[in-house]
Amino acid sequence: MESSGDTGPLHSSPTPTSPPQPSATTVVLSPCAACKILRRRCVDRCVLAPYFPPSDPHKFATAHRVFGASNIIKLLQELPEEHRADAVSSMVYEAAARVRDPVYGSAGAICQLQRQVDGLKAQLARAQAELAAVRAHHAQLVALLCTVETMAASNSAAGQHDGTYCGEVVAGSGRRSQISGAAARGGVAPVDAHYVVDGIMQAGTVGTWADEPLWT
Template sequence: MEGNDVATVTTNSTSASSSSSQSSAPAVVISPCAACKILRRRCVEKCVLAPYFPPTDPLKFTTAHRVFGASNIIKFLQELPEPHRADAVSSMVYEANARLRDPVYGCAGAICQLQSQVNELQQHLAKAQAEIVNMQTQHAHLMALLCDEMARSSQTLPHQQHDQQSFDDFNSSPHSYQSNASFIDENNLGLLWEPLWT
């Protein structure tokens, strides 16, 4: 009777400890990737699409799936080494977005448009550089003319000063007609115009 009671207590304690351990264990919920969720299939542990199409961004796989298809995406990724798969997925998504915007040319159309813009900008740049060179040439020519004009004016200025000094000296000389009052005296005028005959 006592042995049965001990066994019952041991069993109860064992079941209690197991139930407490089960309740304390965290519940692991594995969310399928966006690709498997859209394709409605079970996402396996080593899903080739899971690292590149997370469940938080379903539009990424939807866009690539509309253009390339799921089987082609899986095939592309399986043929590539793992370090290059992320870049390949980015390229596929970018190409898919371009194809949805421009079904005929896709990325090639965007590249051609950008190339034409680059060519147009290069032409504008060459034109602006030519205008700059032309303006620099005109500026150098004007500076040369200005220097020549300044050199000529500096050469003619001493001659003008010398001529003015000569004119001033002539007016201030004692033999000047303006300063010599006796030259215009009436008496002297009479002597000068005195007739030579009587």
């Protein structure tokens, strides 16, 4: 006896798969160095957290050793936020100076720096005085050199003028000597001889004047 109905293969409906849920990550906030040293809970808006990070605990330890946590907190609360970073840097510097020098603290470091500044100012003043002296000496040398060059130029010009005049005089004397020699050889009086008439020097021929009678 055959079965009245054929049973086909059974197909199971696919089960919808849910997307993987992201694993919940736990964010652990590390307390600031101040709260860690003070062993207290670091709140969300801790006044010390922005200036004393957990990576630099020595910074708060130095300031806390000299000023104390309560004084640091009170000072930061009294200041506006734009001046708090400078105040923390000043407190840390002063505390470190007090640790190095318990007697004078930062005042001793300031006095030492002031002495160094005074010494450098004195050295600068000496250097400026030496520079001024060197410049004055250089100006004197330049003026002296200019004077010597001017005198040498004037002496050279005067020497050239005197040499020209002396050469003319010597040349004139030579010509007169030649004329006198020629006149002596030829028996003729020199043409450029001078004689005095009524106290005035006159130029003329000596031979002609000598041949004329003195009284007529």
